[in-house]
Amino acid sequence: MNDLIKTHENENGELEVIGRELHEFLEVKDNYTDWFKRMACYGFAEGQDFIGKIRESTGGRPGTDHRMTITMAKELCMLQRTDKGKQARQYFLQLEQAWNTPEMVMARAIKISARVIEEKDNVIKLQEKQIEELKPLAAYVRTILNNKSLVTVEQIAQDYGMSAQKLNKMLHSLHIQYRGGNGQWILYQQHKPFGYVHSETISFKRSDGRPDSTMHTKWTQEGRMFLYKKLKENGILPLIERDFEEKAI
Structure with a gap:
């Protein structure tokens, strides 16, 4: 039966x-x-x-x-x-x-409870994994947020262990900036409205005494975060995050 x-x-x-x-x-x-x-x-x-x-x-x-x-x-x-x-x-x-029967009902209740506990444990493990994955980003973001001032491309390049020249060329290849006629790096139009950079005019005298001026561009903290995300999308991490991943291996 x-x-x-x-x-x-x-x-x-x-x-x-x-x-x-x-x-x-x-x-x-x-x-x-x-x-x-x-x-x-x-x-x-x-x-x-x-x-x-x-x-x-x-x-x-x-x-x-x-x-x-x-x-x-x-x-x-x-x-x-x-x-x-x-x-x-x-x-x-x-x-x-x-x-x-009461015995069967109780047995099923215990079984369901065990499954619920297991599912919760899996959620906790997943959350712990996500927290570990976010630690490097949190460390770098903390560094950025603690610095309210403008930063030069040289300072950002140091975060990645490269020269300013190499970083500028990399940002050009990622279609973030291009070189203007006066040699200055300029953001492409689609990136300009977001306040990623701040340019200021610097006056100076040439060797023959003639006055002159040039534009000097620095990155804002918003721009620094923008670069972090764009570079990470292309597999390029700051040194602080690379060090963390190497220790985790």
């Missing part, structure tokens, strides 16, 4: 029956698809009484199957009005009685 029709426990600890397995036991003459479509018209709701599923393919086109509640399975058995239907319904009634 225990193996009359297979039942399956879902993620909520409820018993389910596979549609095609019930159809086979009941020895219904119509093919499964037509039979189930007709049975579903008796007021059963998808998502509440049954859920559609795709059968594993045996070489041909995958067929449709269904997971249904024990309650729906009992009603389908009654609708057949056959000895097989009566036998299956009695089986499901006995199964429900055994399934709902």
Whole structure:
């Protein structure tokens, strides 16, 4: 009797029956698809009484199957009005009685609690991993936020262990800046509205005594963060973050 029709426990600890397995036991003459479509018209709701599923393919086109509640399975058995239907319904009634004994209810509750605890542990582990991954960024961002002043490209280049000339060329290759006619590096138009740089005019005298001036550009802290994100997208990390990753290996 225990193996009359297979039942399956879902993620909520409820018993389910596979549609095609019930159809086979009941020895219904119509093919499964037509039979189930007709049975579903008796007021059963998808998502509440049954859920559609795709059968594993045996070489041909995958067929449709269904997971249904024990309650729906009992009603389908009654609708057949056959000895097989009566036998299956009695089986499901006995199964429900055994399934709902205090011992079985407690066992399922313990099982569900264990799964919930495991899921929470996995969430905690994932959060801990994310925190570890964010530590390098937090350290570098802290460095930036602690410095409210403008910074030169030379200072930013030092964060990455490279020369200002190399960093400028790199930013050019990333389409962040271009070299103007006077030799000054200028942001491309799409980056200008965000206050990433600040330019100031510096006056000086040439060797022959003639007065002259030049533009000197520095990066704001917003610009420094912008460069950090852009460089990281291209696999270029500041030294502080590289050191952290090397220690973690």
